[in-house]
Amino acid sequence: MTPMTFLLIALGYVGVLFTIAHFTSDRSKASDFYLAGKAAPWYVVAFGMIGATLSGVTFISVPGWVGSQNWTYLQMMMGFCAGYGFIMYFLLPLYYRLGVTSIYTYLDERFGSKAYKTGASFFLLSRTIGASFRLFLVALVVEIAFLEPMYGGAIPNWAFAATVIVVLSVIYFYTKKGGMATVIWTDTVQTACMLGAVILSILAIAKAQDVSFSRIPALVESSGMTQIFELEDWKAPNHFVKHFIAGIFLCIAMTGLDQDMMQKNLTCKDLKSAQKNMGTFTFILFFANILFLALGALLYVQAEHEGLALPEQTDKLYPMLALGGSLGMWIGGVFLVGLLAAAFSSADSAMTALTTSTCVDLIGTEKIEEHRALRIRQNVHIGVAGVLLIVIMIFRSINDQSAVAALFTAANYTYGPLLGLFFYGIFTKRMPLDKFIPYVAIAAPVICYMLEHYLNSKYGFSFGFALLPVNGIITAIGLVLLPHKELPLGANFVPKN
Secondary structure (H helix, E strand, C coil): CCCHHHHHHHHHHHHHHHHHHHHHHHHCCCCHHHHHHHHCCHHHHHHHHHHHHHHHHHHEEEEHHHHHHHCHHHHHHHHHHHHHHHHHHHHHHHHHHHHHCCCCHHHHHHHHHHHHHHHHHHHHHHHHHHHHHHHHHHHHHHHHHHHHHCCCCCCCCHHHHHHHHHHHHHHHHHHCCCCCCHHHHHHHHHHHHHHHHHHHHHHHHHHCCCCCHHHHHHHHHHCCCCCCCCCCCCCCCCHHHHHHHHHHEEEHHHHHHCCCHHHHCCCCCHHHHHHHHHHHHHHHHHHHHCCCCCCEEHHHHHHHHHCCCCCCCCCHHHHHHHHHCCCCCCHHHHHHHHHHHHHHHCCCHHHHHHHHHHHHHHHCHHHHHHHHHHHHHHHHHHHHHHHHHHHHHHHHHCCCCHHHHHHHHHHHHHHHHHHHHHHHHCCCEEECCCCHHHHHHHHHHHHHHHHHHHHHHHHCCCHHHHHHHHHHHHHHHHHHHHHCCCCCCCCCCCCCC
């Protein structure tokens, strides 16, 4: 694919996004930036959340993981389903009863301002790292498809930075007025593009293998990579118990305690609509991940069929085959549209959520005169884009995939304190002294890191993703050990469905 072809595809896609933004932000009020006037159709939110959840990391990485992990990722998806049930019947009722714009407002009402600022800060740190990493992965593919053919060798940092600036600028301009009102509709289109790209890629491989549609499941099974359950090696990070438990708490933390994901749910008109949204989203997401895993198995089958050497970085397998031309030149365009959709769907909602949390949680714009609050919000929105650019360029300068992956994994540590704080607040009626809570929240991830390192080096044992609930438990234990005071008379912070 030539750079000009890529550019035309990208411009056409961006044009669609700006068209959606024009119609969704035309009548929006300044306050609608955060919650879209609480008038979003639940079924639109449910479908659009798929794209934001999957992101470019899933689009590129999950198919490649199949080579080493088989389909064991479904163990975690089973845990996700249980986690989404908890969100539906515990967290959503809590958020709707409190009538919050930012979900971390709960921490202010339950514990105090120190806990509130701590929770919001952990979210901002984690989401900034996560969103930057996702955009960085996509930028690497853009580098392969667009910049390398132009420069024919080493790509200067300024060219890479310019590419990222263009992407962030596009996201800023189509979300700057409509905010969440625009994001929920662009995410719907982008989810359709992403899933469409996966389905068309599967069909292209089936055609290359001369296999009919009805025989695709048999072709997937012939890969020998469809093992779902790991029940033997309990030390392995992907053992079923670890994966299932991790799935539950990863889901609760990274969806239910994440302003980005919950902000979409809070755009629904009432609790019942939000619960319908979450239930539908869970169902679609489970089968969407099966599609990605099936594609992963087929990519390895196709690579073997063509006699290709597998790339050292499995993230490059899908781009290599899609852009290589063996599946048809058109599939390269399909892949790039799917990749752009994955990038924009995660980045636009992340920028909006980061702007919301900074304005509402840290600055308190809801208590400021509307005209001034609007100006602050616009400046914060630009500032968020600038911070993402800086973090992406830091990833670029490291230029070590393992180090970058380690930084991304480190972001999971930041959800542990949120998990501990929310669970302690919901399931106990004790009131630890607010001024000490930040120290507990900072200490818990540090203790977790040392515990994981010690067990791994001493016994070869790894918690894997199950380290997240361990992090939450340590946070809760720290809260138990703090000095306490009595809850205000008649206080009730347990959600009622």
